[in-house]
Amino acid sequence: MNPxxxxxxxxxxxNGLTVEFDTPDGTVHAVTDVSYRLHRGETLAILxxxxxxxxxxxxxxMGLVPSPPGRIAAGSVMFQGLDLVSASxxxxxxxxxxxxAMIFQDPLSSLNPVFPVGWQIGExxxxxxxxxxxxxxxxxxxxxxxxxxxxxxxxxxxxxxEFSGGMRQRAMxxxxxxxDPKVLIADEPTTALDVTVQAQIMDLLDEIQRESKMGLILIxxxxxxxxxxxxxVLVMYGGRIIERASADDFYAKxxxxxxxxxxxSVPRLLSxxxxxxxxxxxxxxxxxxxxxxxFGPRCPHVAQECLTDRPHLVxxxxxxxxxxxxxxxxx
Amino acid sequence: xxxxxVRDLVKEFPLRGGIFNLTQNKVQAVSGVSxxxxxxxxxxxxxxxxxxxxxxxxTILRLHKATSGSVFLDGRDLLALSGRELREARADLxxxxxxxxxxxxxxxxxxxxxxxxxxxxKRASGDELRTRVDELLDQVGLDTGFANRYPHQFSGxxxxxxxxxxxxxxxxxxxxxxxxxxxLDVSIQAQVINLLKDIQKERGLAFLFIAxxxxxxxxxxxxxxxxxxxxxxxxxxIHEIYDNAQHPYTQALLSAVPEPDPQTERTRKRLVxxxxxxDPIDPPSGCRFRTRCWKATELCANETxxxxxxxxxxxxxxxxxxPLAVAVEVAARSGEVAVxxxxxxxx
Numbered sequence: 001m002n003p004x005x006x007x008x009x010x011x012x013x014x015n016g017l018t019v020e021f022d023t024p025d026g027t028v029h030a031v032t033d034v035s036y037r038l039h040r041g042e043t044l045a046i047l048x049x050x051x052x053x054x055x056x057x058x059x060x061x062m063g064l065v066p067s068p069p070g071r072i073a074a075g076s077v078m079f080q081g082l083d084l085v086s087a088s089x090x091x092x093x094x095x096x097x098x099x100x101a102m103i104f105q106d107p108l109s110s111l112n113p114v115f116p117v118g119w120q121i122g123e124x125x126x127x128x129x130x131x132x133x134x135x136x137x138x139x140x141x142x143x144x145x146x147x148x149x150x151x152x153x154x155x156x157x158x159x160x161x162e163f164s165g166g167m168r169q170r171a172m173x174x175x176x177x178x179x180d181p182k183v184l185i186a187d188e189p190t191t192a193l194d195v196t197v198q199a200q201i202m203d204l205l206d207e208i209q210r211e212s213k214m215g216l217i218l219i220x221x222x223x224x225x226x227x228x229x230x231x232x233v234l235v236m237y238g239g240r241i242i243e244r245a246s247a248d249d250f251y252a253k254x255x256x257x258x259x260x261x262x263x264x265s266v267p268r269l270l271s272x273x274x275x276x277x278x279x280x281x282x283x284x285x286x287x288x289x290x291x292x293x294x295f296g297p298r299c300p301h302v303a304q305e306c307l308t309d310r311p312h313l314v315x316x317x318x319x320x321x322x323x324x325x326x327x328x329x330x331x
Numbered sequence: 332x333x334x335x336x337v338r339d340l341v342k343e344f345p346l347r348g349g350i351f352n353l354t355q356n357k358v359q360a361v362s363g364v365s366x367x368x369x370x371x372x373x374x375x376x377x378x379x380x381x382x383x384x385x386x387x388x389x390t391i392l393r394l395h396k397a398t399s400g401s402v403f404l405d406g407r408d409l410l411a412l413s414g415r416e417l418r419e420a421r422a423d424l425x426x427x428x429x430x431x432x433x434x435x436x437x438x439x440x441x442x443x444x445x446x447x448x449x450x451x452x453k454r455a456s457g458d459e460l461r462t463r464v465d466e467l468l469d470q471v472g473l474d475t476g477f478a479n480r481y482p483h484q485f486s487g488x489x490x491x492x493x494x495x496x497x498x499x500x501x502x503x504x505x506x507x508x509x510x511x512x513x514x515l516d517v518s519i520q521a522q523v524i525n526l527l528k529d530i531q532k533e534r535g536l537a538f539l540f541i542a543x544x545x546x547x548x549x550x551x552x553x554x555x556x557x558x559x560x561x562x563x564x565x566x567x568x569i570h571e572i573y574d575n576a577q578h579p580y581t582q583a584l585l586s587a588v589p590e591p592d593p594q595t596e597r598t599r600k601r602l603v604x605x606x607x608x609x610d611p612i613d614p615p616s617g618c619r620f621r622t623r624c625w626k627a628t629e630l631c632a633n634e635t636x637x638x639x640x641x642x643x644x645x646x647x648x649x650x651x652x653x654p655l656a657v658a659v660e661v662a663a664r665s666g667e668v669a670v671x672x673x674x675x676x677x678x
Binding site for chain 1 (some may be wrong): 361379380486488489516517518519520521522524528543545546547549550573583585586587588589590591592593594595596597601603605606608669
């Protein structure tokens with residue numbers, strides 16, 4: 001097990017989180033009854049395809065769900081004794097950015113094009129910690145050094161367009177680290193980057209986590225990235241968690257038919273696969289979710305009970321972890 | 332003779348500016364690329380953004396005008412054709428684009444989209460056209476009952492199937508696939524990859540498969556060429572490249588791809604490149620990879636390494652080719668490249 005991961009030190013607890021959006025076509029059930037815990041030093045991967053609710057589930061933590069049309073219909077996010085969902089805006093704002101920080105997929109649209117990168121990295125320090133301009137710039141240079149941006153002293157005055165994609169993501173990470181967060185949420189942080197740059201950024205996140213022991217929530221669709229960094233895995237489908245396990249258990253023995261299908265459908269780099277085993281059909285509409293298991297219509301092991309009764313997360317009989325499938329052990 | 336022979340293909344994009352809008356500089360997108368695609372086979376072209384792989388595809392299709400070089404399809408130089416001859420030749424050469432949302436006309440029904448090439452090339456009309464379109468839709472796994480719907484009524488995977496049906500309409504010899512599955516979700520990706528393989532088997536088609544996903548390319552290709560900054564750095568049969576890469580860039584590229592298996596990830600040694608790809612307006616002299624290479628010497632700056640087989644069974648453009656195990660040791664000693672050895676890492 002990863003030595004930085006301390007399962008006794010709970011950082012954040014998400015309970016029954018449910019997010020809905022009202023649209024002219026009906027209510028979109030983006031996230032339904034999502035619960036998990038994040039510990040000190042843990043890398044928790046939330047794995048899912050587009051429309052699975054993986055991004056919305058963390059946007060809700062960060063108060064980034066636009067309301068209206070969105071609303072957090074139920075659930076709580078406990079962090080340092082405070083429920084981020086029900087607490088006042090002022091209380092929550094004190095924590096966001098400083099104790100809980102977030103980085104996004106596309107660093108170019110997350111950076112302001114008209115301010116120097118160093119100015120933006122130091123912004124939180126000036127506004128929240130009350131540092132002077134000079135002090136904030138000096139801290140920005142330190143932070144840029146920490147994320148290995150070469151020539152930080154000179155580049156602190158450069159604008160976002162003068163940075164390459166990888167360097168912009170490093171700048172975003174520097175900005176997120178400015179106030180030493182306990183939790184970092186990374187939403188597809190390397191999806192827009194080339195694979196050699198992705199390797200650099202994942203190494204950087206790993207290095208930072210070793211130093212700071214922060215908890216990292218990694219949102220991704222990439223099964224390879226999850227395998228290389230995650231301690232624990234949550235798999236989302238149709239807005240719900242359908243499997244939860246340690247990364248080792250998940251990859252060695254995926255329990256849910258969707259997880260099994262996902263792993264059988266990815267081509268491997270290091271070995272020949274023969275014919276790929278795709279999952280038939282397409283993900284469900286989040287407006288008209290099927291009454292039973294949302295994966296039922298695509299599932300090779302589907303039975304009558306799956307189409308009428310919704311499965312709950314239960315212990316997997318053959319190994320540690322939970323999965324939401326009524327037919328486990330019967331196929 | 333191969334089905335497609337690309338020889339010394341060069342494509343430069345002029346950068347204009349200044350008060351007279353004169354050419355100030357040139358982006359050297361493709362700098363002397365040669366390769367073959369055999370009938371009925373798939374040639375994968377891989378590399379990271381800006382390496383020129385898509386420009387190669389578009390120049391072959393004459394969507395860009397080549398600066399120099401030649402492209403022979405069945406012995407005919409496509410770049411020398413014009414007018415009617417070019418239109419005829421294009422029937423043999425089709426393309427599938429990355430983005431199935433942007434590449435289909437939203438105002439046309441699926442029947443019109445798939446049938447359009449048949450009408451333009453006067454291959455079918457009336458009832459025959461109907462039957463042909465139905466056959467094509469059937470072959471790509473789309474319900475013919477949906478033929479009168481519009482693209483927005485389909486999912487991403489289904490739209491890519493529409494694009495494939497259209498590309499197949501004229502019964503081409505070669506289809507250029509430009510990142511055909513990278514916009515799709517994993518579970519849908521596999522459906523489209525299987526479809527492409529099935530169609531190839533049935534029709535004896537050749538694919539030029541452009542992609543950045545190295546695992547997908549391994550799965551679908553017979554031969555692969557790796558591009559870096561406008562040039563091919565290594566080329567050969569799939570197993571040669573994936574199991575015995577000798578160019579430092581190919582090695583770094585392959586080792587950067589995480590494998591969906593934590594056990595493997597913990598035990599694999601990886602080369603992690605530092606720095607970024609240089610500016611294609613002013614590429615490095617000699618070997619273009621030398622600025623990021625841990626083995627670079629003066630020779631690499633002075634002489635462009637030719638793409639030849641040094642007796643290993645495939646061609647590599649490097650003055651110092653060597654197997655991965657050796658390269659990892661050399662890289663570790665140089666200290667210029669991070670060698671991530673999971674065993675050696677403490678907490």
